[in-house]
Amino acid sequence: MRIGIIGLKFTGKTTLFNAIAGAGAPTGQGGVDPHLTVGKIPDPRLDLLTEMFSPRRTVHAQVEWIDIPGFKPGATADGGREATRFLEHGRAADALAQVVRCFDGGYGLPDPEKELATLAFELTVADLQIVENRLERLAKEKVTTGKVVAPIELAMMQRFRTQLEADRPLRDLELDNDERKIVSGYSFLTIKPLIVVFNLAEGASPPAGASAAARAVGAEVLGLCARVEEELAELSSADAAEFLTDLGITEPAVNLMIRAVYGALSLQSFFTVGEDECRAWTVRRGTRAPGAAGVIHTDMQRGFIRAEVTAYADLVTAGSLAAAKGANKVRLEGKNYVVQDGDILSIRFSV
Numbered sequence: 001m002r003i004g005i006i007g008l009k010f011t012g013k014t015t016l017f018n019a020i021a022g023a024g025a026p027t028g029q030g031g032v033d034p035h036l037t038v039g040k041i042p043d044p045r046l047d048l049l050t051e052m053f054s055p056r057r058t059v060h061a062q063v064e065w066i067d068i069p070g071f072k073p074g075a076t077a078d079g080g081r082e083a084t085r086f087l088e089h090g091r092a093a094d095a096l097a098q099v100v101r102c103f104d105g106g107y108g109l110p111d112p113e114k115e116l117a118t119l120a121f122e123l124t125v126a127d128l129q130i131v132e133n134r135l136e137r138l139a140k141e142k143v144t145t146g147k148v149v150a151p152i153e154l155a156m157m158q159r160f161r162t163q164l165e166a167d168r169p170l171r172d173l174e175l176d177n178d179e180r181k182i183v184s185g186y187s188f189l190t191i192k193p194l195i196v197v198f199n200l201a202e203g204a205s206p207p208a209g210a211s212a213a214a215r216a217v218g219a220e221v222l223g224l225c226a227r228v229e230e231e232l233a234e235l236s237s238a239d240a241a242e243f244l245t246d247l248g249i250t251e252p253a254v255n256l257m258i259r260a261v262y263g264a265l266s267l268q269s270f271f272t273v274g275e276d277e278c279r280a281w282t283v284r285r286g287t288r289a290p291g292a293a294g295v296i297h298t299d300m301q302r303g304f305i306r307a308e309v310t311a312y313a314d315l316v317t318a319g320s321l322a323a324a325k326g327a328n329k330v331r332l333e334g335k336n337y338v339v340q341d342g343d344i345l346s347i348r349f350s351v
């Protein structure tokens with residue numbers, strides 16, 4: 001899972017990236033290279049499972065963060081290098097996190113609503129270019145072959161054009177299964193889950209109007225002060241804990257970001273446990289048992305028989321897997337079982 005950090009120049013993208021990665025990448029330079037880091041997803045439940053099973057190793061779920069350099073408004077329509085780079089990295093991400101400047105910092109009066117609109121416009125123009133190209137091709141094919149070659153796609157692309165021309169993101173549209181399959185062959189930007197990160201002046205709250213505007217386009221919204229978070233990330237955990245309380249920050253930026261990512265992508269975690277390994281896995285909400293098995297190994301999905309399922313809370317109450325079994329809290333579930341957040345799974349399969 002890869003999250004692209006995007007936004008205009010000097011909004012604090014690299015500062016936020018440093019807060020997440022503890023990377024110390026240079027800020028305030030409007031750099032041109034993207035920064036990439038792979039981070040563990042902290043999960044207190046996995047810590048507790050590790051205590052319970054004393055496994056040889058503990059494996060956290062992971063997320064990749066990429067700090068994508070900003071660009072000047074209008075870049076997409078110009079088609080210059082800045083825009084190409086931005087769009088290429090943005091398209092490779094599973095979700096986009098837009099950093100919006102709400103602090104002055106010598107960059108002038110912030111205008112978060114305008115920033116949101118500016119970036120949305122760039123993404124919309126980029127998507128519209130794809131749609132127009134595709135429609136043009138389909139029209140040409142109709143002329144050469146004398147018939148509509150891809151009627152579902154044609155209707156969908158026309159619907160997309162109407163949506164984008166009305167300045168609305170593709171994210172808003174309901175798609176059926178056929179359409180979803182077609183869409184997965186493209187990498188539209190306005191269809192990607194969006195997280196809006198208001199980069200606040202110290203102690204400030206997210207701006208109400210811009211928050212409402214972000215929510216209206218289906219974004220997850222959060223506010224933080226990237227510079228303070230960057231400083232926090234440089235401290236030892238004991239110092240950081242004290243600093244957090246002093247500042248009235250309840251959780252570090254990385255946790256807030258991960259929660260927003262899980263929300264925006266409708267994700268949840270399940271666990272596998274044992275003496276060898278305790279591990280957290282990520283799946284979409286609504287995933288059935290075989291789908292979850294497939295995240296562990298494709299063989300497990302192919303040869304899926306049943307899943308032994310223990311709810312996290314039940315395991316904690318029982319104190320051990322054996323005790324949970326004794327209390328009838330370990331269930332055998334079939335292929336239609338919808339995995340719940342925190343489930344401990346053991347897959348029975350044969351290939």
Ligand SMILES: Nc1nc2c(ncn2[C@@H]2O[C@H](COP(=O)(O)OP(=O)(O)O)[C@@H](O)[C@H]2O)c(=O)[nH]1
Nearest residue numbers: 009010011012013014015027028103105226227
């Ligand atoms: N006052 C203030 N300055 C910040 C904050 N976040 C970033 N900055 C500063 O704004 C400048 C641009 O930040 P940077 O992360 O390089 O922005 P980017 O171009 O979006 O990557 C740097 O000088 C940062 O120190 C913040 O929360 N408050």
Ligand SMILES: [Mg+2]
Nearest residue numbers: 013014030031
């Ligand atoms: Mg930067």
